Amino acid sequence: MAIEKKGMMFVLSSPSGVGKTTLTKKLAQNNSQFVISISHTTRKPRPSEINGKDYHFVTKEKFDFLVKKNNFFEYANIFDNWYGTLKEPALELLSNGKDVLFDIDWQGTQQLKKIGKLSLITFFILPPNIKVLKERLLNRHHGQEKLIKNRMNKFNEEVSHWNEYNYVVINDDLNKCHEKILNIIMSEKRGVKQKQNSNEIINKIKELT
Numbered sequence: 001m002a003i004e005k006k007g008m009m010f011v012l013s014s015p016s017g018v019g020k021t022t023l024t025k026k027l028a029q030n031n032s033q034f035v036i037s038i039s040h041t042t043r044k045p046r047p048s049e050i051n052g053k054d055y056h057f058v059t060k061e062k063f064d065f066l067v068k069k070n071n072f073f074e075y076a077n078i079f080d081n082w083y084g085t086l087k088e089p090a091l092e093l094l095s096n097g098k099d100v101l102f103d104i105d106w107q108g109t110q111q112l113k114k115i116g117k118l119s120l121i122t123f124f125i126l127p128p129n130i131k132v133l134k135e136r137l138l139n140r141h142h143g144q145e146k147l148i149k150n151r152m153n154k155f156n157e158e159v160s161h162w163n164e165y166n167y168v169v170i171n172d173d174l175n176k177c178h179e180k181i182l183n184i185i186m187s188e189k190r191g192v193k194q195k196q197n198s199n200e201i202i203n204k205i206k207e208l209t
Helices: 020-029 060-068 087-095 106-113 130-140 145-159 174-189 198-208
Strands: 009-013 034-036 072-078 081-086 099-103 120-126 167-170
Touching (some): 009 106, 020 174, 060 081, 081 087, 081 106, 099 106, 106 120, 120 174, 145 198
Parallel strands (some): 009 099, 120 167
Antiparallel strands (some): 072 081
């Protein structure tokens, strides 16, 4: 499908529990220019999730079929479940001038970056500290100690990919983090890159890991 370079692609990645999904939804809710790319996944929906709105929940067989057909922009196995982004809906949105938001991990981001002719800006979101992260995971997965432990154990591996992203932002306050990301997006849409303090980021990474 031919694509006119109208819309831009913005990726939000983070370790589990940092808030990338909440931030992605907040960006889309407050700006009709942004549309969230809805991923396909083989995992079971959480109680509050709606099929076709939060994710497209599919069987492993259906997911494998889409992989074989080369229908995905990117796909990855995360905590024993598969996630993938279909090409066609995203390309159609971009061609219609919409900016597409991707809520994906570092594996998917690496794959997207290998695709040429796409305007792609990437964000890596960090928690303010490990204590806050664990509290968020406990609230989301109440009583699922093994699952929480697995996510905490994966934290250092996920954070090690921070320098593959255009921007690193700390989610210490949801509204402030949202405003910061939005400000960077608007600058990028004007063709202006914002500078970040690499020493501050490196020190924060050391503190977290």
